[in-house]
Amino acid sequence: MTGDVDLTSPVQPELEEELVRLGFTKPEGIGHTPLGWIHPDLRLGFEVVASTPLGGTADFARIRLVRPPGETAVFRILSVEDMIADRMGQYASGAAPEMGEQAAILFALYPDLDRAYLDARIRTESCGDYGIDDIPAA
Incomplete structure (x- = not known):
């Protein structure tokens, strides 16, 4: 389970202004990333990780547009394949088993x-060291 929601935005300063307006704060100190934002009442965290999803390696056509029922605002989420490939890239690095x-x-x-x-994306994220057959057994 993740501790926050990763965001990408080509307009990070404006996004951060909106987070502040909504009551989010940027915690400091050991155990806090300089990219992280948290809402003290909701205990909901966001981290602005880049200006484009996965550094532009994801197929933009696979990113889904989501509009919650009754809302006018929309947001985009990565495909499951891209989420898996991202995790396999971190796994392949040895830093996040x-x-x-x-x-x-x-x-x-x-x-x-x-x-x-998925196989192609895992190979990209792992610099060719891993593929779909290397996903550990659940």
Whole structure:
């Protein structure tokens, strides 16, 4: 489970102004990323990680547009394949072995995913060291 929601925005200063307006604060000190924002009442955290999703490596056509019922605002979320590939890239780095388990769980939950796209994305994220067959067993 993740501790925050990662965001990307080409207009980070404006996004951060809006977060402040909504009551979010930027915690400081040990254990806090300089990119992180948290709402003290909601205990909801966001981290602005980049200006484009996955540094532009994701297929933009696969990013889904979501409009919550009754809302006019929309947001976009990555495809499951891109989420798995991102976790496999972190797993492959050796710095985040727990990401292999997250990748395996997502893989098990979505049997109808695009396996060819997923394999290509994992190879990109792992610099060619891993593919779909290297996802750990859930």
